[in-house]
Amino acid sequence: MAVFASESGQWAACRKCTGLVRKRDWKALTNRAVKEFVKRHRISKQEVTAVRAQLAEVDRLFAEHMKP
């Protein structure tokens, strides 16, 4: 789906994440990504905090470049 203001680039996501993007529910999207990451990788609580911060930044940047 072309969603970026620059008209370049595309994104893809599973059905549930797509719903969160459409609702612009960035907090829920980040929480979902963190939950999935933790499920797939054995990491410490401190690492979870760092991963959450990184994924929140990814979502923030994604939101910043979406069409208004």
Ligand SMILES: [Zn+2]
């Ligand atoms: Zn997803």
